[in-house]
Amino acid sequence: MAEQTLPLNAGPVTDSGRVPTVVVDDVHVIYRIHKGATGGTSPVTALKRIVSRSKAPNIREVHAVKGVSFTAYEGEAIGLIGSNGSGKSTLLRAIAGLLPPARGAVYTQGQPSLLGVNAALLNDLSGERNVVLGCLAMGMHPDEVKRIAPEIIEFSGINERGDFASLPMRTYSSGMGARLRFAISSAKKHDVLLIDEALATGDRKFRARSEQRVRELRDSAGTVFLVSHSIGSIRDTCERTIWLESGVLKMDGPTKEVCDAYENQK
Amino acid sequence: MANTAVADPESGLTRAQLAQRYGLRVAGERPSLGEYARRLWAYRHFMTAYSRAKVASSLSNTQLGQLWQVLTPLTNAAVYFLIFGVILAQHRNVDNFIAYLCTGVFIFMFTQTAASNGTSAITGNLGLIRALQFPRAALPITVTLVQLQQLLMSMVVLAAIVLFTGEPITFRWLLLPLMLLLQTIFNVGLSMVMARLGSKVTDLKQIMPFVMRTWLYASGVLYPVALLREHLPGWAASILEWNPPLVFIELARYALLDSHQANLVSSPMRLWALGLFWAVVMGVGGFVYFWRGEKEYGRG
Numbered sequence: 001m002a003e004q005t006l007p008l009n010a011g012p013v014t015d016s017g018r019v020p021t022v023v024v025d026d027v028h029v030i031y032r033i034h035k036g037a038t039g040g041t042s043p044v045t046a047l048k049r050i051v052s053r054s055k056a057p058n059i060r061e062v063h064a065v066k067g068v069s070f071t072a073y074e075g076e077a078i079g080l081i082g083s084n085g086s087g088k089s090t091l092l093r094a095i096a097g098l099l100p101p102a103r104g105a106v107y108t109q110g111q112p113s114l115l116g117v118n119a120a121l122l123n124d125l126s127g128e129r130n131v132v133l134g135c136l137a138m139g140m141h142p143d144e145v146k147r148i149a150p151e152i153i154e155f156s157g158i159n160e161r162g163d164f165a166s167l168p169m170r171t172y173s174s175g176m177g178a179r180l181r182f183a184i185s186s187a188k189k190h191d192v193l194l195i196d197e198a199l200a201t202g203d204r205k206f207r208a209r210s211e212q213r214v215r216e217l218r219d220s221a222g223t224v225f226l227v228s229h230s231i232g233s234i235r236d237t238c239e240r241t242i243w244l245e246s247g248v249l250k251m252d253g254p255t256k257e258v259c260d261a262y263e264n265q266k
Numbered sequence: 267m268a269n270t271a272v273a274d275p276e277s278g279l280t281r282a283q284l285a286q287r288y289g290l291r292v293a294g295e296r297p298s299l300g301e302y303a304r305r306l307w308a309y310r311h312f313m314t315a316y317s318r319a320k321v322a323s324s325l326s327n328t329q330l331g332q333l334w335q336v337l338t339p340l341t342n343a344a345v346y347f348l349i350f351g352v353i354l355a356q357h358r359n360v361d362n363f364i365a366y367l368c369t370g371v372f373i374f375m376f377t378q379t380a381a382s383n384g385t386s387a388i389t390g391n392l393g394l395i396r397a398l399q400f401p402r403a404a405l406p407i408t409v410t411l412v413q414l415q416q417l418l419m420s421m422v423v424l425a426a427i428v429l430f431t432g433e434p435i436t437f438r439w440l441l442l443p444l445m446l447l448l449q450t451i452f453n454v455g456l457s458m459v460m461a462r463l464g465s466k467v468t469d470l471k472q473i474m475p476f477v478m479r480t481w482l483y484a485s486g487v488l489y490p491v492a493l494l495r496e497h498l499p500g501w502a503a504s505i506l507e508w509n510p511p512l513v514f515i516e517l518a519r520y521a522l523l524d525s526h527q528a529n530l531v532s533s534p535m536r537l538w539a540l541g542l543f544w545a546v547v548m549g550v551g552g553f554v555y556f557w558r559g560e561k562e563y564g565r566g
Contacts, residue, residue, distance in 0.1 A: 020288050025281040069281065097294025098396050098563045106293040107285030111399060124323035133319055136312035137398050168326070 021192055021223040022072040022095060022112070026104035029065040029087070064090040066247040067104070077224040079234035079255060081262055082244035088227045091244065092194045095225070109222065110191035113138075115182075116266050123170040127158055127180055130169055134184035148187055155213075156183035157206060179206055186213050193217055194225045231259055294399075296560045303553075306401045313404050317411035324412075339375065339420040343368045343427075350488045359490050361525040369522060370487035372420040373515045376413055377453055378482070381407045382474045384457025385464035389471075395564050402563045403556050406457040414450055421446075428522050438521045440470050440525045445517040451545040452510060455552025464561045485511040491531050507532055510544040517541055 066088045072078055080088045080226040093099040095106050096114040122130060129150050135145040156179045158164045158172070169177060174207070195214060218224045218237070228234055234241060234255060241258040251258050279287065297305065325334050343364075351363050360366050387405040388395065395402065421442070429435070464470050484506065486494065491512065495503045506512065517537050519526045530537065 015482060020284060020290065023281050023285040023290055025285075071281065073285065093396060093564070095293055097399055100294055100561045107282070107290035109288070109290050112293065113399075114397065116545065122319055122323050124326045125319050129319055129322075133312070133315055136309075136315050136396070139308065139312075139400065142311045258313045 017027045018073040021070050021074050021109040022225075023107040024068055024070050024072075024091075024095065024104075025092055025107070026069050027065055027101045027106055028063065028067055028103040029090050029099055030061055030063050030102040031090070031099060033060050033062055064247055065094065065101075065244075068244070068247075068249045069104075070242060070249065070252055071122050072223050072225070074222050076240055077122075077226065078217055079228045079238035079241040079259075080087075080225060080244060081229075081231065081234060081241060081259070082250075085246075086244045087247040088244055089196050090247075092196055092227060093224060095192075096194055108192055112192035112194055113185075113188065113190040114194045114196060115185050115190075115217075124168055126168055127153065127156075127165040127172070130180065131165075131184055133183075135187065138185070138188050140188065152183045152187050153180075155187075156180045157207070157209075175203065182210060186210070186217060189220055190217065192223050192225075194227075196227045197229070231263065235259055278367055294561060294564075296557070298553065299557055302401060302403070302557050302560070306403050306407075307406050309400055312400070313408050316404075317400065317408045317421060318417065320408065320412050321415050330536065333401055335416055335419040336423055338416075339368075339372055339423055342375070343371050346371055346488055354489075359493065362431050362433065362523065364429045365433060365523055366526060367488065368424055368427050369518050370485070370515050372417065372424050373449070373518050374482060374485055374487050374511050375420070376417045376449060377456065377511050377514070377562075378478050379413045379416075380410050380453035380457045381460050382478060383413070384460035385471050387461040388465035389468065392564075396558060402560055403458060403553065406461040406556065407454055409457050409461075410450065410454045413453070417446070424522070425428065431548035433522065433524050436524060441521040445514060445521060445541065448517075448541045448545040449514045451549040452514070455545075455548030455550070458552035459548075462556050465559070465563055481509075481511065483510055485515060486531065489510075490527070490529065507542060510540075510548070513540045513544060 004225065066087075068087075068091060070186075072109070075148055080091065082088050090099060092114060094101050095108065096112045097106070097108070122133065128149065131149050132145055135148065135152075136142070140148070153165050155158060156176075158176050164172065164176065171181070214237070224237075226234060226238055238255050240253070241251075241255040242249060243258050243262055251261060296302075317450065321335075325331050328334060330337065346367055347364060351367065384406050387409045388402065391405055395405075460470075482488075484494070491506070494506065498506065512531065516531050520530055520534055532540075
């Protein structure tokens with residue numbers, strides 16, 4: 001039998017004949033946050049800070065992922081679990097190449113796509129125009145965009161209560177905005193697909209539709225990563241699960257084992 | 267099945283070697299300069315659509331809407347005319363001062379806004395950068411395209427002003443698009459430089475207004491350059507001749523103002539050479555400089 005246990009952190013990797021699509025090698029991600037106005041921001045304290053050469057107080061470095069390693073293979077669906085702020089979303093962004101690792105490296109096949117609900121769009125523009133812009137930003141050809149745009153609006157269901165597609169996005173309810181964004185970002189085919197909490201979007205009817213859409217995407221994608229706080233949907237869709245806690249990989253293995261351990265811990 | 271290190275020649279590979287064996291690439295790796303330019307070209311539709319959308323959305327919450335595209339440059343010119351033309355009476359030194367002033371203001375504004383908006387091209391779009399993978403140079407280019415659309419509107423206003431103040435239409439008007447092309451390339455390079463600097467040095471946004479105002483006074487926009495020359499030592503005056511906005515402004519005046527031909531800051535040939543020099547140096551230099559930082563922009 002080919003070995004079943006997947007290697008935890010560090011150490012050499014044995015090649016089991018499967019094709020790797022994502023290799024994460026001892027990755028550390030650090031990003032800077034501007035905290036904005038906090039205590040002690042008078043001109044005098046700022047001057048003191050410069051004179052004493054201490055670091056700016058409103059910039060904080062967050063070491064969000066601390067030395068995570070694993071290998072993902074073709075045809076795998078991998079769940080990422082862990083409490084809030086454990087570095088799951090940051091890890092996905094590093095895999096997508098959007099946040100550069102401070103140390104270590106991420107190797108991927110093709111260009112992974114991050115499917116989130118918070119892709120920035122222009123709030124002053126109509127929904128229709130946002131659809132066109134979003135598709136172009138994902139690298140689609142204008143002809144393809146023209147063909148696919150009505151489908152996206154149809155799928156998002158924003159026109160169910162009157163013609164909202166021609167209104168500016170700032171007039172949308174938060175649920176409608178999130179639905180449109182999900183509809184846009186799921187309109188493209190992907191090699192490696194990273195899904196960040198996208199299933200929790202919208203009402204029950206939309207949720208069923210979006211779960212169906214994710215299953216379709218999974219079938220066409222090589223490897224799927226799913227971040228979710230709903231252990232149920234991880235158990236449904238993933239055979240392998242990685243548990244992150246404060247930026248460190250705590251457990252990596254079959255979904256059942258990892259999820260059981262995660263739930264027992266609570 | 268054999269599960270020993272001896273039977274499996276691939277065992278003991280490091281992760282990096284494994285990745286290499288299957289041809290995986292480093293995520294978010296900086297492409298080569300040529301490849302980067304090719305990808306950027308593939309995103310041209312995004313850039314034009316995005317800039318058009320930005321122009322449309324920028325004024326959508328005002329009562330007068332797109333009319334401001336014409337009113338803003340006109341008001342600007344009116345304010346400067348009041349101070350420098352009427353109160354300080356610079357018009358005595360310049361033939362057709364109104365056209366002289368408006369040409370300077372409109373052309374300078376183009377470079378000014380490209381520089382100051384370029385500073386926030388990365389920092390203002392972090393959401394987009396952290397959500398989608400695309401060549402980041404698309405953002406500073408979009409900034410310049412937005413300004414270019416506003417400039418074209420200003421140029422229509424300018425043509426009206428120039429004709430209204432009694433300048434004849436000459437064949438030299440045909441040179442204006444060429445001059446604008448050079449300035450646009452220069453501005454794209456400049457906003458790329460400012461975008462990378464602004465993403466690292468966040469205080470830059472606070473300093474920019476002062477830098478730009480100093481630059482404005484050194485660019486012969488509001489008063490004749492001769493006036494500045496009188497008060498400067500020789501070496502400073504010859505540096506001034508190289509000042510890119512001044513070069514572009516003088517080229518525009520050369521193209522549009524018949525009354526200004528005798529007072530150009532240097533010969534037309536020299537102006538064209540300088541303009542070409544700045545477009546190439548800033549365009550290529552800015553692009554390479556921006557490309558070298560490509561990996562870092564998501565970090566904030």
